[in-house]
Amino acid sequence: MTDLKTIQNRIEKNYKHRAKIAKREGFEAFRIYEKDIPDFPFIVDVYKDNAVIYEKRDEEIDAEKFEHFGYIISAVKNILNIPEEKVVIKARKRQVGDTQYVKLEERNELISVKEYAAHYLVNLHDYLDTGLFLDHRPLRQIVFKSSEGKKVLNLFSYTGSISVMAALGGARQVTSVDMSATYQDWARKNFEHNNIPLKEHNFITDSALEYLEKASQRFDLIVLDPPTFSNSKKMEEDFEVEKDQVAVIKQCLRLLAPDGVLYFSNNKRAFKIDPAVLEMANVQDITAKTIPEDYRNPKIHHCFKITHKAKK
Numbered sequence: 334m335t336d337l338k339t340i341q342n343r344i345e346k347n348y349k350h351r352a353k354i355a356k357r358e359g360f361e362a363f364r365i366y367e368k369d370i371p372d373f374p375f376i377v378d379v380y381k382d383n384a385v386i387y388e389k390r391d392e393e394i395d396a397e398k399f400e401h402f403g404y405i406i407s408a409v410k411n412i413l414n415i416p417e418e419k420v421v422i423k424a425r426k427r428q429v430g431d432t433q434y435v436k437l438e439e440r441n442e443l444i445s446v447k448e449y450a451a452h453y454l455v456n457l458h459d460y461l462d463t464g465l466f467l468d469h470r471p472l473r474q475i476v477f478k479s480s481e482g483k484k485v486l487n488l489f490s491y492t493g494s495i496s497v498m499a500a501l502g503g504a505r506q507v508t509s510v511d512m513s514a515t516y517q518d519w520a521r522k523n524f525e526h527n528n529i530p531l532k533e534h535n536f537i538t539d540s541a542l543e544y545l546e547k548a549s550q551r552f553d554l555i556v557l558d559p560p561t562f563s564n565s566k567k568m569e570e571d572f573e574v575e576k577d578q579v580a581v582i583k584q585c586l587r588l589l590a591p592d593g594v595l596y597f598s599n600n601k602r603a604f605k606i607d608p609a610v611l612e613m614a615n616v617q618d619i620t621a622k623t624i625p626e627d628y629r630n631p632k633i634h635h636c637f638k639i640t641h642k643a644k645k
């Protein structure tokens with residue numbers, strides 16, 4: 334029977350190890366628990382001196398699991414030595430019966446967390462996601478290290494975390510495209526928070542698919558990180574990453590400079606690259622390099638480095 338002590342020991346071991354690495358490397362947000370023990374199907378991320386606990390099961394949880402949830406909260410508080418209000422709980426489903434998980438709130442409270450050269454504004458309370466996807470920390474470093482003097486396009490840019498890294502890495506110009514005005518505002522705030530002049534960069538609030546149809550500018554580095562599924566009133570048809578990969582990558586290749594690099598990432602669990610993409614371009618699956626050490630799921634995302642084929 335797994336009890337409080339067992340879960341506490343596991344989280345403590347993970348935390349000590351990962352906090353040491355994070356401190357050495359210079360980042361403040363990382364994962365300390367990811368369903369390591371099957372009886373405790375939760376995820377815990379640290380954002381500086383805060384913890385976010387996710388209940389990631391699809392079905393409703395039973396009373397025993399609910400008790401385990403309490404153990405996790407206690408363990409996290411003890412190990413991080415933080416008060417209850419610094420522990421944020423996100424649950425997709427409520428427990429069966431009377432007791433309910435805390436609902437998502439509306440606090441508009443942003444805190445700043447450091448990640449290498451960047452400082453990101455995250456909102457731990459109001460949304461299911463915090464504004465910073467921790468699994469893309471390695472991809473952000475790849476972008477940082479390869480942006481010097483480049484024109485960069487970030488499609489489905491969310492809160493602009495990849496765009497900020499590109500700008501800090503010396504990109505000449507960064508164009509961020511996202512359909513959501515809220516996230517574009519957040520991206521601008523992230524730029525300002527890092528003292529990056531807004532006027533040198535573009536923030537486009539539009540469907541990335543529409544943008545790709547219309548655009549004609551060339552880019553040296555493109556990041557394409559779409560959701561698995563997307564639809565909106567603005568779009569004529571739904572987008573599904575696996576079904577529509579060929580069309581969307583083709584459009585990106587049209588805008589990619591001859592020596593340019595396209596990073597294509599997605600979170601679809603069993604994603605397979607379409608053979609037609611392999612025909613069109615050089616494709617390297619770099620997923621093993623872009624999953625951070627603090628993640629246990631080797632398929633949290635799939636990531637590909639794509640370049641033009643040499644002309645014959």
Ligand SMILES: C[S@@+](CC[C@H](N)C(=O)[O-])C[C@H]1O[C@@H](n2cnc3c(N)ncnc32)[C@H](O)[C@@H]1O
Pocket residue numbers: 465466469488489490491492493494495510511512513516539540541542558559560561563564568572
């Ligand atoms: C998977 S996230 C992108 C994550 C981001 N690349 C990062 O690393 O932080 C999804 C984002 O896609 C945006 N989005 C969804 N459908 C879209 C569309 N058709 N065009 C543009 N943005 C879209 C959402 O607003 C959201 O910000």
